[in-house]
Amino acid sequence: MLEVSGLVKRFGGFTAVNNVSFRVDQGEILGLIGPNGSGKSTIFNMLSGTLAPTSGSIVFDGSEIAGLAPHRIINSGVGRTFQIPRPFRRLTIFENVALAGFYGQGRHSRARAEEAAERSLAMVGLPTDRHASVDGLGAAGLKKLELAKALATAPKLLLADESLGGLDETEMDQAADMLRNIRDELGITIIWVEHIMGVLMRVVDRVMVLDHGEKISEGLPSAVAGDPRVIEVYLGTDAETTQAAAAEARRRAGGA
C-alpha cells in the first residue's frame, strides 16, 4: 500500500533523513522508533505533505504523492495525528471532529462529516453528544480527540505521531489497544511513531528503527529488540522495558 524509496530531506547543509526506504503492507501496523532528532517526525511530515522531500519517492496506493499539498494527500486517504494536540477550543468536541471530516474527506457534505464524527468519537470512546466541551479533556482525552479527527478523514493509512506522550501506564496500554482495534475493526493500515518502545513493541507487526536520519534496523519486534545496533542506540533509556515487551511479543506469537 505504501512504498517509500530513497527518501532524503536536507535542511540547508544538514541531512535530517538520509536515503530511507521502506514499505507498508495493507492491514499492517508498522512501528517507527528512534531517539530524539533521528528523523521520525520529518518522515511523517513528508508522508503527510507538510514537508516536500529533497529527493526520493512515496508511492501510496499506486500513485506518487511525494511533494503533494497536505489536503491532496489527506483526500487520497492518508490521515495523521499530531504529537501536540491543538484542537479549536471554541468548538465542541463533536464540532472539532466533524470539521476534520468535512475538509478531510474532501466531500464537503455536512451530513457525511457528522456521521463520520459520530463513528470516530464512538471508536475512540469520547462522548458523541454535540455539546461536550474540549475544556474537560485531559491528556488522554486530547489524544483520543486527535485520533478521532484523523479517523473522521476516512484514512486508509493512519500516521499516528507519538500517541502516548503525557499518558500514564494504564492510559498507554489503552491507547495501544485502541490503535490495534482501529486496525482490526476498520482495516486501517497504521504507521506509529513513538519514543516509548515498550508498549509499541507489544502491538506492532514490524518495527523500523532510525538513528541520525538513517534506517539502522527493521523487522519483527522480537528480532529488532535484540539487534545490537538498536540496543546501543537505546542503551540507558528504555532498553529493559523494550526487552520485556519483545519477550511478551514472542510469547504471544508462540501462543497464537
Ligand SMILES: Nc1ncnc2c1ncn2[C@@H]1O[C@H](COP(=O)(O)OP(=O)(O)OP(=O)(O)O)[C@@H](O)[C@H]1O
Ligand atoms: N525545519 C527544520 N529546520 C532545520 N532542522 C530541522 C527542521 N526540522 C527538523 N530538523 C532537524 O532534523 C532532525 C530530525 O528531526 P525530527 O523532528 O524529524 O526528529 P524526531 O526523530 O521526530 O525527534 P523527536 O523524537 O524529538 O520528535 C533534528 O536534528 C532536527 O533538529
